[in-house]
Structure formats: C-alpha cells, structure tokens
Amino acid sequence: MPRRKKLRIxxxxxxxxxxxxLDNLVKETETSDYIHDDPIQFMHAFEGKDDQELAGFFAATMAWGRRDIVNAKVEDLLKRMDYRPAAFITQFSEKDARRLEGFKHRTFKPVDMYWLIKSLQSILQKFGHFEGFWKHCYNTAKRENRQLIAVFHQQFFTFHPEMPRRTRKHVSNTEKNSSAKRLYMYLRWCIRQNSPVDLGIMQFMSPAELKIPLDVHVARQARKLGLLSRKQNDWKAVLELNNKLKVLDPEDPAKYDFALFGLGVLEEEIPSELVMNTSVD
Incomplete structure (x- = not known):
C-alpha cells in the first residue's frame, strides 16, 4: 500500500x-446573523448570567451533528426545565427526574442528563456560580501544570463518584488526547470579549489562552490552507493549529474559528494561490 503524501505546512x-x-472571513462570518442558526442562540435567549452559563453548557455539550437537530434537542431539554435552567438545576430533586424521561440525542439518554444536572447542582452549591468552578479548575491547572480541560473533567466528576461511566464520556478529557471541541466552543462563547456573537460573560481567563474548537470542517480547511499537518483531529492537532493561529493574533487566536468554519458556511472558494494541499477533500 502506498504511503499517504505528507501535508505541506x-x-x-x-x-x-x-x-x-482569514481576517476578512472573520469579519464576514462573525455577525449577529450567525447566532440564529447556531447553538449559541440559547445563551442569547437569557438575560441572567447563571441561565446563560448553564444553557450554554448544555448547548455546547450536545453540539454533535447537524446544527438544526442540535438546536431542536437543546430546545427540548430547556423546555423540560421550564426555560429556567439555573432554577431547575438548583432546585432539582428526584421527583424532577421524570421530566427527563424520553429525552434522547445521539448517545445522550435521560440517565446522562440526570447525572450532568446532579453534578452541576453540586457545583452551584459549592461555588455559587458555574464561573466560580471554572476559575477553581483554571487555578488548579496552573498550579499542577496541567491542561484546563483535563482538570475540568476530573473535578466535574468528583461530586458523584457513583456516576456511570457512560455519562463521563460526554465531557472531554485532553489527557486522553481529545480535541475538546465542544468545551472549547463553550469557552469561546463565554470568554471572548467585544464580539457580536460571543457573550464574554466570564473573566477567569484571557481570550489569548483559548484554543480553537476543532471539528472535522475546521480541520479540513486548516489542512487545505497549510495551517495543520497532523491528520488526526485530536488534542495534538489542536495545539499545532493553535500555534499557527497565535502568530496571526496572539491575543485572540480563537476568532479564526469563524474564518475556518465560515469557509463552509459561506461556501466561499479559497483562492487557488492560497491552497497548500490540494489532496485534502
């Protein structure tokens, strides 16, 4: 079997x-119109910070597959919470579990939503707000010289050791070489400032520390452009791509998510002189 050609960088x-x-693509894509078809709409639907943080976490965690289906499933879940996610989670009791019956999205089942809610409830009881928990994870990661998402994964599941393994798989762990696409998308929503799309409601870390949410579409465009040579869409690929994007904007590298994602959304052709790897389909 012939060896696959190495990608140019x-x-x-x-x-x-x-x-x-890329900067022009960001400008074209990062507009308020972007919100309407994207799961970030569920953060914009609320005024209170707690509701925004929690609705956004579920929207990002469930962002798997076609956006229209994801949006419908997030809507279904929030409806079961009476569109009051912070109150529902804070006051959640065993009798409320019946509200989750019949819920399904990809591999998410009622048991998964139950345990995610239980963990979030414990987090809110201890830290007061979801951002407080993220700040705790951030400080721990700095102290232990570990990746933020790995610490978040570990800390998120300390409250309920009895939680089934299947539910744990829905929260990424970069120490398992996951790209953590959904959690870094959530952080992009929460951390980036002065954006018509991202809300910038958390301040525990700088936008300069964000990583791009790496999905198959972003990775494909990055390889075409010579921004990414690694062929697996994993954590190592995120770090490689991030190093390139920080050259372009060291203070806000995650903004280029709009450019690479926008290439597909806007169906804009990459000028032939900018295509480094024509073999990428």
Missing part, C-alpha cells in the same frame, strides 16, 4: 500573507 512568511484573507 505554511512558513511564517506565507502564514502572515494568509492573514488578510
């Missing part, structure tokens, strides 16, 4: 030449 000089094209 941009030099720093050519990377900077690509910047105007």
């Amino acid at each position: 941009l030099s720093k000089k050519k990377l900077l030449q690509l910047k105007p094209f």
Whole structure:
C-alpha cells in the first residue's frame, strides 16, 4: 500500500500573507446573523448570567451533528426545565427526574442528563456560580501544570463518584488526547470579549489562552490552507493549529474559528494561490 503524501505546512512568511484573507472571513462570518442558526442562540435567549452559563453548557455539550437537530434537542431539554435552567438545576430533586424521561440525542439518554444536572447542582452549591468552578479548575491547572480541560473533567466528576461511566464520556478529557471541541466552543462563547456573537460573560481567563474548537470542517480547511499537518483531529492537532493561529493574533487566536468554519458556511472558494494541499477533500 502506498504511503499517504505528507501535508505541506505554511512558513511564517506565507502564514502572515494568509492573514488578510482569514481576517476578512472573520469579519464576514462573525455577525449577529450567525447566532440564529447556531447553538449559541440559547445563551442569547437569557438575560441572567447563571441561565446563560448553564444553557450554554448544555448547548455546547450536545453540539454533535447537524446544527438544526442540535438546536431542536437543546430546545427540548430547556423546555423540560421550564426555560429556567439555573432554577431547575438548583432546585432539582428526584421527583424532577421524570421530566427527563424520553429525552434522547445521539448517545445522550435521560440517565446522562440526570447525572450532568446532579453534578452541576453540586457545583452551584459549592461555588455559587458555574464561573466560580471554572476559575477553581483554571487555578488548579496552573498550579499542577496541567491542561484546563483535563482538570475540568476530573473535578466535574468528583461530586458523584457513583456516576456511570457512560455519562463521563460526554465531557472531554485532553489527557486522553481529545480535541475538546465542544468545551472549547463553550469557552469561546463565554470568554471572548467585544464580539457580536460571543457573550464574554466570564473573566477567569484571557481570550489569548483559548484554543480553537476543532471539528472535522475546521480541520479540513486548516489542512487545505497549510495551517495543520497532523491528520488526526485530536488534542495534538489542536495545539499545532493553535500555534499557527497565535502568530496571526496572539491575543485572540480563537476568532479564526469563524474564518475556518465560515469557509463552509459561506461556501466561499479559497483562492487557488492560497491552497497548500490540494489532496485534502
């Protein structure tokens, strides 16, 4: 069997030449119109910070598959919470579990939503707000020289050791080489400031520390452009791509999620002179 051709990668000089094209795509994509078809709409639907944080967490955690289906399933879940996620989670009791009966999205089942809610309830009881828990994980990660998402995964499940293994799989762990796409999408929503799309409601970390949410569409465009040579969509690929994006904007590398995702949404052709790897389909 012939070996697959190694992907070409941009030099720093050519990377900077690509910047105007990507910056323009960000400008075209990152508009208020983006919100209507994206799961981030469920954060914008609420005024209270607690509701925004919790609705957003479920929306991001469930962002798996076609966006229209994801949106319908998040709507279904929030309806079961009477569109009051913070109150529902804080006051959740065993009798409320029946509200989750029949819920399904991909591999999510009522048992998974039950335990996610139980863990979030314990987090709110201890830290007061979801951001307080994230800040605790961030400080722990810095102290232990670990990745934030790995600490978040570990800490999230300390409250209920009896939680089934199947539910734990719905929260990423970068120490297992996961790309953590959904959690970094959530952090993009919460951390980036001065955006018509992202809410910037959390301040426990800087936008400069965000990683791009790496899904198959973003990875494909990144490989075409010579921003990514690794062929697996894993944590190592996230770090490789992030190193390139920080050259373009060290203070806000995650904004290029809009550019790479926007290439598919806007169906915009990449100028032939910018395509580094024509073999990427």
